Every structure is written in structure tokens, then in C-alpha cells.
Amino acid sequence: MNRERHVVSKTEKNKRYHHGDLRNALIIAAATLIEERGSEDFAMIDAARRAGVSSAAPYRHFKDKTALLEAVLEFAFFTLGLEAEACAAKEEQGSVDAIIAIGKGYIRFVTGHPQFYSLMWGDSSLRQVAKPDHNASSSGFYVLEDTVRAWCLKIGRSDEDALALSIKLWAMAHGLSGIAMHGHIDRFLPGADVYALLESTTHTFLEGVKHSKPGSGLAL
Amino acid sequence: MNRERHVVSKTEKNKRYHHGDLRNALIIAAATLIEERGSEDFAMIDAARRAGVSSAAPYRHFKDKTALLEAVLEFAFFTLGLEAEACAAKEEQGSVDAIIAIGKGYIRFVTGHPQFYSLMWGDSSLRQVAKPDHNASSSGFYVLEDTVRAWCLKIGRSDEDALALSIKLWAMAHGLSGIAMHGHIDRFLPGADVYALLESTTHTFLEGVKHSKPGSGLAL
DNA sequence: TTTGCATGTTACTCCAATTAACATTGAGCA
DNA sequence: TGCTCAATGTTAATTGGAGTAACATGCAAA
Numbered sequence A, B: 001m002n003r004e005r006h007v008v009s010k011t012e013k014n015k016r017y018h019h020g021d022l023r024n025a026l027i028i029a030a031a032t033l034i035e036e037r038g039s040e041d042f043a044m045i046d047a048a049r050r051a052g053v054s055s056a057a058p059y060r061h062f063k064d065k066t067a068l069l070e071a072v073l074e075f076a077f078f079t080l081g082l083e084a085e086a087c088a089a090k091e092e093q094g095s096v097d098a099i100i101a102i103g104k105g106y107i108r109f110v111t112g113h114p115q116f117y118s119l120m121w122g123d124s125s126l127r128q129v130a131k132p133d134h135n136a137s138s139s140g141f142y143v144l145e146d147t148v149r150a151w152c153l154k155i156g157r158s159d160e161d162a163l164a165l166s167i168k169l170w171a172m173a174h175g176l177s178g179i180a181m182h183g184h185i186d187r188f189l190p191g192a193d194v195y196a197l198l199e200s201t202t203h204t205f206l207e208g209v210k211h212s213k214p215g216s217g218l219a220l
Numbered sequence C: 001t002t003t004g005c006a007t008g009t010t011a012c013t014c015c016a017a018t019t020a021a022c023a024t025t026g027a028g029c030a
Numbered sequence D: 001t002g003c004t005c006a007a008t009g010t011t012a013a014t015t016g017g018a019g020t021a022a023c024a025t026g027c028a029a030a
Helices: A022-037 A044-050 A065-089 A096-112 A114-121 A124-130 A135-154 A162-181 A184-188 A194-211 B022-037 B044-050 B065-089 B096-112 B114-122 B124-130 B135-154 B162-181 B184-188 B194-211
Strands: none
Touching: A022 A044, A022 A065, A022 A114, A044 A065, A065 A096, A065 A114, A065 A135, A096 A114, A096 A135, A096 A162, A096 A194, A114 A162, A114 B114, A135 A162, A135 B184, A162 A184, A162 A194, A162 B162, A162 B184, A162 B194, A184 B135, A184 B162, A194 B162, A194 B194, B022 B044, B022 B065, B022 B114, B044 B065, B065 B096, B065 B114, B065 B135, B096 B114, B096 B135, B096 B162, B096 B194, B114 B162, B135 B162, B162 B184, B162 B194
């Protein structure tokens, strides 16, 4: 029996009693299951199986299923932040194109990972999560904010409204993503393209900003 | 025993074998539970109890819990539509104020019923629901569209872009609602008011529309 | 080495969804 | 009238999955 410990067969090559990185393995497993099943309604034991452990093991790392989902949520926000950074880096800093690129990246991420979207914006029981730390969820926003701030200065304008503008731009991308993902664009405006809609909306909005007086209620 | 059928006590006054309107009673019960518990994660049997029937009775009206949730979803969209209508009716038809009022109504509904929001925008397994019929979910949008169309004509402009504009305005209100509800506005722009943000965003955007050339990529 | 704590395991318990089999009622028809 | 059926309810399972208890393993520090 105990010999087996040393004479490891091919199939059980990686089977040590202690996983080594179970916490992260479970997060990945859960994320994958969510992608596959199209909802966060997977069985804990399936995540455990994927990670190659028993059904009770996950509870050493996560208080309950919600805690695991929260970790996946954090992971999703983190990934989104990286995406935003990559998008912005490809364009001229402070350009309208950079702002649009970030927005398009947002849409691409959201529509490409609809299950994560549900996790991030859907479940009210996880809504609390957004509070405590979320460096992860913040990073993406700060990329946008920097870009908007640079744009403000570039058009010869104070950047005092940059924060409010960023929120508004975020809201546009976020709103269009959600509406698109739920098929409402296809329904009401068949043939329209979300990315094109984002682009025109952004242009129109920024045009409106240019024509507005600073401090005239823009940055409430 | 059978005498009891006629000698009905006060406490069992309303207890007939057949409920009479169980389907709707269950929808209301479920909606109430969702409001109370703050999530759609209520027990089927609780909804049944509220409606005064046994745990299995709901399955005569709904294939499964998801089907019941779908019905609640429809109900929520319907309510939202009524809300939009009421908001628009209070303002001058085709005015910017009317557009803003609808947006504010949207935000009020969403932030006032966060659980419904989850139902409408969160769960991917219910996303399909939006497809088949949804007269309910449409009505609110058409109220907005009519208003926008009137606005276009009022500013001496073709209303060819009204549909696209409506989608964009919806997206703004929707995006701001979601972001606000998840505490991101408090986080990034403490002290800001969603309603004020919606108002300024709408003004800025419509200003941008006025300054844009019709057909210049606005209505993609 | 030995011991302690983190991490896993197996074997429950419990809860809630769903189903099966049977009961009650009302509506339409002989 | 009174019978019969379809719709709607009821009770009593079955099932699946979350979470827990008690025990096992192994790494790491003394």
C-alpha cells in the first residue's frame, strides 16, 4: 500500500494529497463552469471535481458557494481591467479614439463573457462585494479616467470634470453592452452594431461637451 | 365532516379547494418574496404558502421555478412600462424635460426595485425570455421613442434617427442606474446624484445631436 | 524526530425542487 | 338531473446539492 506513495502511476501522476493551489484552481474551475453552463448555477461538487478534490475540500477555502462566486467576480473585474489597459495602450493617449477603444473593449469583454456580466451586475446578493476592497474593479475605471483627463487638457479645457465625464462614458458603454447582450438592439434596431452605436454616441456626447460651458452643470 | 363544507369557520373563510386565480397569486407572491429577501433565491414552497396552497400546486401553473421567475420578469417590465408612461405624461410632449423625466423614472424604478433589476438584467438563464413575446418590455421603450421622435421634429429635424437616439438614451439611463445601484458612483464620485448625472448627460448629449449633421454617422 | 495546523477525505444531515399518485370541483353533456 | 372529464389541489415520496462533523495526511518549524 504505502509503496504506492512512491510508485506513482501515470494516471495518478499529479495526485498528491494536498493540491497546492486549490483556491485558485477552484476559481478557475468555477469560472469555466459558469462559462460552459451559461449561468452561475453550477454545482459546488463539479468545481471540486474539476480541481481534482472531494466535495468538501472547497469549504476549506471558501465559507460557502457565495464566497467562491465573489472570488470569481473579483477575477472577472481584474481581467476586465487588464483588457481596458491593453485597449488604451494601442491608441494615442488622450485621443477620442482612445476613449472609444476602451469603450469597445468593455463591450467586447461583456458580450464575450456574458456569464461574468451576470455575476458582476446581476446578483444582488453579491452586490455587497463591490464594497470592501475592489482594487480589481477600480483599475479599469482609472484607465478610463486618465484617458478622459488627458482629453480634457488636450482640447484646452480644465480637467475638473474628468471624473464625472468618465462615469458618464462608462455608463454609456455599460448600458449599451447590457442592452445589446439581452438582444434589445436586435429587437428595436435590427442590423445595428453595438460598436458603431458606441462610437457615434461617444462622438456626439463629446461634441456636446465641447459646446457646453465648463461648470454649467456638467460636473454635478 | 362534509357538513364543514357549509359551516365555514372564520379562519378558513377563504379556503376553497380551488384557488381561482393561483397563477397570478403566485406571481405576486414571488415578486413580494423577491422584494423582501433581496434576491430571487426564495423557496418555491414559500410562494405557495403565501398563495395559500400546497408546495406542489404551483407546478400546475408553472413548469418549474424558472417559469415562475419569467412570469415575474414580465410583470416587472410591464410595471416599468406603466411608470414610463406616467412620467412622460407629466411633461410637455417632445420636450427635453419629457425625455429626462422618462430617464429619471427608469432610474427610480430600478433603484427602487433592485431585485427586479437583477431579474431583468442579471440572470443569463432568463435572458432568453426577452425573446418570444415581450409586449410588456417593449411598451416602455415605445414611450421613449415617441417622445424622442417628437423632440426631433420640434427642433426642426427629421425623425429618421429617433430610434437610434432612443436606444442611446435608454443605454445612458440604464448604464447610470446599474452603476449607481452597485455603489460605483458613491465610490468614484462621492456625493454625486444619479438623477443630476442623468440630467446633465442628457442635456450634453442632445446638445451634441443638435450640433451634428443628420446622417453623419449618428444613426448607424 | 515530533508535533501542530492547514488542507483533504468520507459519510452524514438538511433543505428545497420536482414528481407520482390520489382527491376535489365545476362545467358541459346524456 | 346526474355523470364524466379536465383542471387544479393535496400528500408523500425521490432527488440533488449545499454544508458540516469527524477523521486522515503531510509540510514545516522547533
